[in-house]
Amino acid sequence: xxxxxxxxxxxxxxxxxxxxxxxxxxEESSQGEHYDVVFLADLGxxxxxxxxxxxxxxxxxxxxxxxxxxxxxxxxxxDDASRVTIFEQxxxxxxxxxxxxxxxxxxxxxxxQIPNYPDVKVIFVDADDLYNIDYDYDxxxxxxPHQDNLAMITFAEQDCGFMAGYAVVQDGYRNLAxxxxxxxxxxxxxxxxxxxxxxxxxxxxxxxxxxxxxxxxYTGTFxxxxxxxxxxxxxxxxxxxxxFSCGGSIVNSIITAAKDGEGRKIVGVDTxxxxxRAADGADNEPLFVTxxxxxxxxxxxxxxxxxxxxxxxxxxxxxxxxxxxGAKEGAAIIAPYRAENWKVLTQxxxxxxxxxxxxxxxxxxxxxxxxxxxxxxxxxxxxxNYFEQ
Amino acid sequence: MEMLYFIARYFMYFFxxxxxxxxxxxxxxxSGIIHMGLxxxxxxxxxxxxxxxxxxxxVVAGQLRLILAxxxxxxxxxxxxxxxxxxxxxxxxxxTIVAMALNTFAPAFCIFFARVLQDGSEHLSIRNDFLxxxxxxxxxxPVIGEMFFTRTYITNFIGIAIFIISAIVINKxxxxxxxxxxxxxxxxxxxxxxxxxxxxxxxxIISGFIGGMGGLMYIIPVATHYSQTVGGYGYLALSVxxxxxxxxxxxxxxAAFFALCKTIANAYSGIPFLANLGLPSAFFKSLxxxxxxxxxxxxxxxxxxxKASGQPYDKSQR
Numbered sequence: 001x002x003x004x005x006x007x008x009x010x011x012x013x014x015x016x017x018x019x020x021x022x023x024x025x026x027e028e029s030s031q032g033e034h035y036d037v038v039f040l041a042d043l044g045x046x047x048x049x050x051x052x053x054x055x056x057x058x059x060x061x062x063x064x065x066x067x068x069x070x071x072x073x074x075x076x077x078x079d080d081a082s083r084v085t086i087f088e089q090x091x092x093x094x095x096x097x098x099x100x101x102x103x104x105x106x107x108x109x110x111x112x113q114i115p116n117y118p119d120v121k122v123i124f125v126d127a128d129d130l131y132n133i134d135y136d137y138d139x140x141x142x143x144x145p146h147q148d149n150l151a152m153i154t155f156a157e158q159d160c161g162f163m164a165g166y167a168v169v170q171d172g173y174r175n176l177a178x179x180x181x182x183x184x185x186x187x188x189x190x191x192x193x194x195x196x197x198x199x200x201x202x203x204x205x206x207x208x209x210x211x212x213x214x215x216x217x218y219t220g221t222f223x224x225x226x227x228x229x230x231x232x233x234x235x236x237x238x239x240x241x242x243x244f245s246c247g248g249s250i251v252n253s254i255i256t257a258a259k260d261g262e263g264r265k266i267v268g269v270d271t272x273x274x275x276x277r278a279a280d281g282a283d284n285e286p287l288f289v290t291x292x293x294x295x296x297x298x299x300x301x302x303x304x305x306x307x308x309x310x311x312x313x314x315x316x317x318x319x320x321x322x323x324x325x326g327a328k329e330g331a332a333i334i335a336p337y338r339a340e341n342w343k344v345l346t347q348x349x350x351x352x353x354x355x356x357x358x359x360x361x362x363x364x365x366x367x368x369x370x371x372x373x374x375x376x377x378x379x380x381x382x383x384x385n386y387f388e389q
Numbered sequence: 390m391e392m393l394y395f396i397a398r399y400f401m402y403f404f405x406x407x408x409x410x411x412x413x414x415x416x417x418x419x420s421g422i423i424h425m426g427l428x429x430x431x432x433x434x435x436x437x438x439x440x441x442x443x444x445x446x447x448v449v450a451g452q453l454r455l456i457l458a459x460x461x462x463x464x465x466x467x468x469x470x471x472x473x474x475x476x477x478x479x480x481x482x483x484x485t486i487v488a489m490a491l492n493t494f495a496p497a498f499c500i501f502f503a504r505v506l507q508d509g510s511e512h513l514s515i516r517n518d519f520l521x522x523x524x525x526x527x528x529x530x531p532v533i534g535e536m537f538f539t540r541t542y543i544t545n546f547i548g549i550a551i552f553i554i555s556a557i558v559i560n561k562x563x564x565x566x567x568x569x570x571x572x573x574x575x576x577x578x579x580x581x582x583x584x585x586x587x588x589x590x591x592x593x594i595i596s597g598f599i600g601g602m603g604g605l606m607y608i609i610p611v612a613t614h615y616s617q618t619v620g621g622y623g624y625l626a627l628s629v630x631x632x633x634x635x636x637x638x639x640x641x642x643x644a645a646f647f648a649l650c651k652t653i654a655n656a657y658s659g660i661p662f663l664a665n666l667g668l669p670s671a672f673f674k675s676l677x678x679x680x681x682x683x684x685x686x687x688x689x690x691x692x693x694x695x696k697a698s699g700q701p702y703d704k705s706q707r
Contacts, residue, residue, distance in 0.1 A: 045500070045616070047510035215658075224612040225620040227655050230399045234656040237395055249512075252612040256517075260540070277613075284613065387658065388669045 036068040037304060038090040040083075042103030042126075044222060046072055050248055050270040051296070055102045055125060058300030066308070083109035091117050098307045100300060104128045104154075104185060108135040114147055121307040121314070125300060126186060127152035129322040151303055151317035156326030157186050158364040159357045160292035161193025161244075162200070163327070163334045164267050166353055167290055168242055169201035169212060171345045173265075177215035177240045179232065179254065181222040181247020183373030185366075190246045190269060190292060191216065192365045195375050195382055200360065202381035210383045215240060216375050217387040222248035224256075232257035236264045242289060245269060251277065258287050265289045270296075272335040289342070291335040299331050327357040392659055396652055397536035404648035405548035406431075406607035410626035411633065411640055412555045413600030417470075418635055419559060420592030421572035421585075421697045422477055426470075426488035427600055428623025429495035433469045434601030435608050436499045438462030439513045439615045440506075446516055452543050455519045455609070459547065459602045466601020467594050469495065474593040478586050481701035499617040514614040519543065544606040551599055556637035568592050572695035575702045585702050632681045634693040647677045 039059050041052045056072055063070040071094070073086040087109055090096045100123045101110060107128045114122055114130075124130070130144045130152060144150075168176065178194055180187040195214060202212050215235055219228055232243060232254045242265040243258075245251040251268065255277065258264040268274065268291030277284040306313045317323070325331035337350045370376055375384045410427055417424035441458040449457065473491060476482040503511040524538040537545075559565040568588050570578040575585045603626075607619050629647050633640030654673035657663040 045511060047504070047512070049510065049512065053510075221620075223616060223618050223620060224614075226399075226402045226607075226611045227620075227651065229402065229611045230652060230655040233399065234395065234659040237391070238659045249612075249614075249616050252614055252616075255613050256611055385658075388671065 032093060034069065035071050035090075035094040035096050037063055037070040037098045037100065038094055038096040039070065039072040040086060040090065040099055040101040040106065041072055041074045042105065043075070043078055044248065046074060048248055049276055051126075052102065054271055054296040055100070055300055058297040059100055059304060061297065062301050062304045062308075078105065080108045080112075084113060087113045091120055096120065098123065098304060100125065100304065102126055107133060108142075110150075111135060111142055111144055114144065114150055118147075118149055121149050122151070123300070123303045123307060123317075124150065124152045125154075125296075125303075127154050127322060131321055146318075148315075148318055151307070151314075151320075152322045153299060153303060153317075154322060154324055155186070155189075155294045155299075156324050156332050156361065156364075156366075157189035157292070157294065158193030158196070158366060159327040159332035159361055160294065160334055161190040162197035162357050162360065162364055163193075163332075163353045164244060164290055164292040165194040165197025165199075166201045166356060167197070167334065167345060167350065168267065169198045170205070170349060170353075171289075171342050173241045174211060175213045175239045175241045177235050177243045178217070179228070179243055179245055179247070179250065180218045180373070181250055182220060183218050187218075187246050188367040188370065188373040191244070191373070192367070192370065192375065194244050194267075194292070195379060195384060196360075196364050199379050199382045200356070207381055209380050212382040213239070214375075214382050214384045215387065216384055218373060218389050219247060219250050220389050222250060224249050224252035226253075228253035229257050233260050236261055241265060242267060244292070246292075255284055255287060259283070267291065268335070270294055274335060274338070274341075286341075288335075293333050293335060295325075295331045295333060299325060326361055327354055328361060332357075394535050394539075395659070396656060398540060399656065400648055400652045401537075401541070401545050402610045403651040404644055405545050406603050406622055407626050407629050407647055408641065408644040409548045409551055409603035409606055410600055410623060411629040411644055412552055413596045413598075413603055414626060414630045415559070415633075415635060415637070415640060416555070416568075416592045416599065417596040418630065418698050419572045419695055420568045420589045421575060421695055421700070421702065422473070422589055422593060423484045423699045424473070424488060424596060425485050425627065426473055426491035426495075426623075427626050428619065428621065429488070429491040430466050430469055430597060430600040431604035431607060431619045431623045432499055432617060433495040433604070434462040434466040435604035435615060435619060436503065436513065436617060437465035438601070438605030439515055439608065442515060443513065452519060452521075455543060456547075459544070459605055462605040463598040463601040466599075466604065467597035470593050470597025470600065474590055477701065478589050478593075481703075484699055484701075496617055503617065512614045512616050515608070515612065517609065517613065519609060542610055544609055547602070548606060551602070552637075552641065555599070560637060564588075564591070569695070571702075572697055575697050576704070576706055579704065589702070628678070628681055631694075632677070632684060634688075635695060636693060646680075650674070650677045 037059050039056050046052050059070050073090055075086055076082040083106060090099055098121045102125045104126055110124055111130055132143050135142050176198055178191045180191055198212050228250050236257060243254055244267040245254045246269045254266055258266055266287045268288045272293060273291045274285055274288040306317050337347050365376055374386060414424050414427050438458045438461060441461040445454045445457055473487050476487040477484040500511045503513055519542055521541050528534045528538040567583050570583060571585045571588045579585050604619060607622055608615050629643045633643035650673050654670045
């Protein structure tokens, strides 16, 4: 009996190791096999229904079209050493031609590794400017000199945040809220844009000063929890009409809170959550008035395509330094118009919003304008109520 | 008044999982097995419970689907806890380390398994049609009815029932008292004819069943899909257990206190009197932990922790 139980235990332990490997190494990869394109993912799950997943789809689309082999690798931890390890794995063992790394946390690992492998093309998405950086905050400049094998792309999330905020205020919402995951640059930009959009729309509609209420909070996590349900539900109960949910799985808890009463709405993020959340139940659809979206798939598809085309097309990327793609480039957009979601907004109004964001792009604040994600204190029409985490 | 009803309703979302899982821990620890693996039991059983909900969707309707999934989650909770049982009862392993192994194993396995099963994403969606708008008769009681018997979940009542039954079993039955003896002085218990190993097995099976149900109870009211995490509530339940000094009634108080602090930390901005105090929410969030520390320091003289917990049982030490 004892032997038998020991055996079961041993088998389960083996399972455990197997499970770990799937998480670290990517189950499709094995040593020595060649891959053309390797995706270096950000923290969290590769199938997160958002950032990682849709970035990966951009690679998938290009590679399947051209018959290239592709896979993904995920860092085992949030430290730079584990990122360096999988970078080397991708370059040395998988002999990849193109690497796509997503998430600004890759900055230190990339700064150290890129100059060593001039033949590998690296596309860094949601990037920091590696030509002007001090990634360890020690006061010493860690910037790279110009690299011919590096493309850096980041999104102007403030543009699509602006569009969403502008649209909902135009449509008659007055009690808004922003709930972010963590105050990382992308999330901060979404939030800043959202407040700006609300302010601009209120001004245009000629509302009284302070007539828009905006609750503002970072949950400190990207996971669902009863804490988030409680807070969101308390907000809705006390008058909030619509919450901009900006952080991965926290939307789950906000959906739950929204279903706990009548007329409670959500603004989605990254992808068109009207569709992506319907997978969890068709009754989630009507909750999403619109979504502030990043065109991850198309952007990454185009960058990988340029890397393979080489020549002038690739040089345009590498010479640009840090590319900031926003509304003008069609990379920061809002979800398509759906008449049943809007009370007064028409298709024509909706189409004009994008042009508005393009026009105001340079005036919108970025994460550099504020203090650790705290909204700016400059608004007349929007009354921002910031909650400490 | 609206706000009071609101607080009461959301209080239950924190209170029930904490209570149930800490009761699960109480069974284990009173029998002499330290159970640091409560979180892994929650994560693991919750996945099986959610899968069971998916399998039963369209097969059985309404609350029965939830009850069957709870039972299934409980059974799977037993399976995982048996690993702890075998290692710590038969193999005399270090209980803390085994539990930590479980805590590493469960989330990794769950992600892996769900990905294989769904060919990609590990997020398991939950179709939740379990909200009870109003409990007949009880829901009509003024104030109390509005607080606890409208817009509620059946898991709330099951959770309370589990607590009451457990309290009676542990404190009033022959089984419970003998089980506690195994956690206090197993050698003495053995000398009086109590089979320590058998009682510890029984305690861990009960613990696994209750803890498994607690995992599913956690997720049902708060999310529309499950991402293989329970937000560290297993560890929180462990601190409830310690704050409750391993005794049923104090445990109830401890769980209620933790849950109340959690609720207020998230909803205080809607309560005028608290919002006007101008305290940061971090104050309410950290309050239960600070009080646990202070309480433990102040009462350490009268430590009620089971004397033999954490030590592998060795007959020869009699």
